[in-house]
């Protein structure tokens with residue numbers, strides 16, 4: 001029998017191709033067959049050592065049950081979209097290792113074959129199938145992160161982008177309030193988390209409060225102190241797969257779900273008021289966030305009581321400057337009256353958001369245009 005030739009892992013772009021990690025030839029054959037059925041090209045790593053390269057950047061990882069323990073021992077970090085794959089005739093699935101790696105699913109073959117083919121096929125429909133994830137965080141409390149995140153989401157909607165706003169700050173009071181949507185029907189985090197974190201992505205977005213092309217996954221006014229990483233992974237995955245734009249409103253502390261959002265983000269924006277003390281506080285946040293998201297840039301928000309220049313702030317933080325924000329006239333009153341930031345399409349926030357999203361087009365239109 002001729003030896004099977006696989007493209008060398010380095011020949012394929014790690015960001016574009018799903019990663020299969022298994023040293024079990026039978027399981028590898030099965031997975032390659034399913035990938036082919038879904039018209040997807042894959043990268044293959046036989047063990048944890050080889051899997052390290054591209055582990056974080058692959059769009060999703062299929063981890064053979066044989067390699068799961070090795071990946072845990074090798075300290076590969078938890079990430080979103082890890083699927084542990086096993087066969088029904090093999091011994092018990094490696095539940096503990098799957099939990100350790102925060103696996104999204106344990107897929108048992110042959111039962112899960114059709115599901116896996118779909119997963120490959122979804123992916124193979126091209127990079128356009130993947131929404132852009134923008135994480136927003138503040139350099140200090142009250143910096144304006146939630147306002148900017150909401151303004152970005154509202155601008156996404158105004159531009160007809162299918163947009164998902166994910167509230168990742170359990171102590172922010174609920175980002176639905178920033179939109180003026182606190183009375184709108186639909187699921188919030190507590191209901192999703194009560195449902196034990198197992199959510200089906202397409203169903204998820206449909207069950208959320210939404211209007212037009214914008215949906216929001218928000219905390220409410222309950223005492224929930226955070227979400228399990230699996231729930232965050234499912235939300236990010238649903239957003240990336242089903243929406244054009246996912247905006248994540250992050251807190252300034254980074255536990256597992258926040259790290260997951262940052263590692264998934266295509267870009268992250270740190271909002272920093274143009275004040276000396278805010279810069280000092282932001283320096284620490286920037287250092288922590290940059291570890292997880294290299295595409296971190298700063299938005300400097302005025303006024304600048306000490307005449308500090310945006311470029312000086314960016315330089316002090318050693319980050320590129322993504323934009324500046326003059327104070328938004330009438331913002332506080334608009335928020336109190338339930339009017340979402342940037343909803344009129346006028347003012348500094350709307351202007352900045354349009355610039356930040358300038359290169360994005362709705363996927364629905366792109367598909368028609370082909």
Ligand SMILES: Nc1ncnc2c1ncn2[C@@H]1O[C@H](COP(=O)(O)OP(=O)(O)O)[C@@H](O)[C@H]1O
Nearest residue numbers: 138141142143144145146147325327328331332
């Ligand atoms: N672009 C802006 N212009 C004027 N005031 C703002 C702006 N962004 C935020 N603020 C003010 O700062 C407050 C806190 O903003 P918020 O987005 O909740 O901060 P964070 O999420 O960073 O803690 C808002 O309620 C508003 O009064």
Ligand SMILES: [Mg+2]
Nearest residue numbers: 145146169172
């Ligand atoms: Mg906030």
